[in-house]
Amino acid sequence: MENDKTTTAPSRIRAGFVGAGFMADVHSKAARAAGADLAGIASSSHASAARAKDRLGVTQAYASVQDLVEDDTIDVIHVCTPNVTHAALAEAALNAGKHVVCEKPLATNVKDAVALTALANSRGRTAAVPFIYRFHPMVREARARVRLGQVGRVLTVQGSFLQDWLLSSEDDDWRVDESLGGPSRAFADIGSHLCDVVEFVLDDRISSLAALNRTAFSQRAGRDVRTEDIVSVVFETSGGAVGTLLISQVAPGRKNRLALEISGTTETLTFDQEQPETLWVGRRSGSQLLVRDPAALDPSAARYCSLPPGHPQGYQDAFNAFISDVYLAVRTGTVPDGLPLFEDGLRAARLTAAVQRSAREGGWQEVPPNHPESTGRKTPLLTLKERQ
Ligand SMILES: NC(=O)c1ccc[n+]([C@@H]2O[C@H](COP(=O)([O-])OP(=O)(O)OC[C@H]3O[C@@H](n4cnc5c(N)ncnc54)[C@H](O)[C@@H]3O)[C@@H](O)[C@H]2O)c1
Incomplete structure (x- = not known):
């Protein structure tokens, strides 16, 4: 575990979801299993958010993504939308002070992914990507x-x-x-x-x-x-x-x-x-x-x-474990080993x-490594060989 985050340490996490398709289902089940309040959902329209609210058991459907992201009572935003929307939504959520779980691909180009990683590190928020096969x-x-x-x-x-x-x-x-x-x-x-x-x-x-x-x-x-x-x-x-x-x-x-x-x-x-x-x-x-x-x-x-x-155990169990570790990081400010x-x-x-x-x-x-100076990370991610 490494301790490099400041945190608001909410007692019961209030989760908000952007998108109302397959992954909103999977994320909301995992959030519920991890003890979160399924507080809000926004999607491409208010009507689709309202349908998902009833289907998934979320408390409130928002008229717009902006309304959800700017709600001060929401702790974590889950971005579950088509790929090209991820970078702007994750950026908006981080700028609103939220912790973020952003679906892959984090961004559809390297420049946006570098900027988002730097923003997440400067904001001191937990910012995770569901590479969930790690959780089997x-x-x-x-x-x-x-x-x-x-x-x-x-x-x-x-x-x-x-x-x-x-x-x-x-x-x-x-x-x-x-x-x-x-x-x-x-x-x-x-x-x-x-x-x-x-x-x-x-x-x-x-x-x-x-x-x-x-x-x-x-x-x-x-x-x-x-x-x-x-x-x-x-x-x-x-x-x-x-x-x-x-x-x-x-x-x-x-x-x-x-x-x-x-x-x-x-x-x-x-x-x-x-x-x-x-x-x-x-x-x-x-x-x-x-x-x-x-x-x-x-x-x-x-x-x-x-x-x-x-x-x-299967896919949803792996997803549940991932979200559970994300929320642990949000609550404690420490990052569990292997959290993507x-x-x-x-x-x-x-x-x-x-x-x-x-x-x-x-x-x-060549595939260049992630340089800590370009992402604002305080400690570099080391390979096993580099640690020895
Ligand atoms: N980590 C994983 O294991 C995994 C698995 C499947 C999909 N994904 C990723 O999850 C993301 C979503 O995939 P999906 O299968 O749920 O797609 P989907 O088509 O089932 O759902 C997308 C949802 O986003 C909504 N949406 C579209 N544009 C929007 C916008 N601008 N603002 C708000 N909502 C908008 C749509 O109305 C829809 O409800 C993709 O990026 C995909 O790569 C990850």
Whole structure:
């Protein structure tokens, strides 16, 4: 835990939600589970906010986002809107003195992500991005095994995030439209989660990469498509590992398959978020399937076991754990280990920019680290190698 925040320390957090779609559902359930008052909601119209108020059990629907953000009784704003709106909404919330949970991508370009991260640090507010796959206990277990040296020196990484919800040329969504989703679709949407898990588990940074983008259909629902359906990436890390990533939103039968395999000189670890209760531990002899059980896990992983073994935890449980840690940071001013902050959203923006640059221009691209001086952070985020 690091103590670098001033806080208003509200006794019972009053949460406000911007947006009334899928993620407003998920965020509000997690906020309720963490003991918050679901105080307010605003969306693209008062009518849609009013419908969501009734559906989600929120106390008040606001006529405008500005009314919600400027309500002095609200402690935390959850930004759950289309990508291009995130930066301005998060900025408005921080300027109104709120703590912020802003959906990914934090911003659709690096410049805005740097500015937001600097603003959050200067305001001394908790500012988090839901890279929630970090909150599966078996992801924490994988991270602990790497940290403790059980995996050995990490040699290779193989990651994929595969979905099929855009498989047909008739499938469409605001994410396809770059004026709402931003210039990168598949990578910014799900590749960012995958890279976050890779860097989180390895405690290392992707230092350079080469990428190819593909768009499966030049038109969807009669409109030209400029955003990518598929991204393949080759990369190396600061610590010397090499890896590949495959990201697709057109992979038949795959719904939300984030899979990660890390091989070190002693162990291979395999995690699949559609089977999040297990971690495969491969050894030259004596491979085993580790099943989630707090008694058998590192304390950093056991901490996220909210249910007894045999009672499966899933996506919403991971989200609940994330929000619970955000609110802990809001209440105490200390940041729980592994809480994804705006710095991590900035990191995703840098990776997305490097992928886009490589796909457009060809060749290898460096991925610059987050320099503390550009974000106003008092202490640099260190990799494991740098800490040693
Ligand atoms: N962290 C995760 O696991 C995860 C998962 C899914 C989506 N997301 C992110 O969450 C965000 C929202 O996705 P979703 O699936 O909920 O989308 P959605 O389309 O279901 O909902 C978006 C909502 O925002 C409202 N909205 C649109 N423009 C607005 C504006 N200018 N002001 C206020 N409200 C506005 C819409 O009316 C709608 O209610 C996206 O950025 C997405 O990348 C994150």
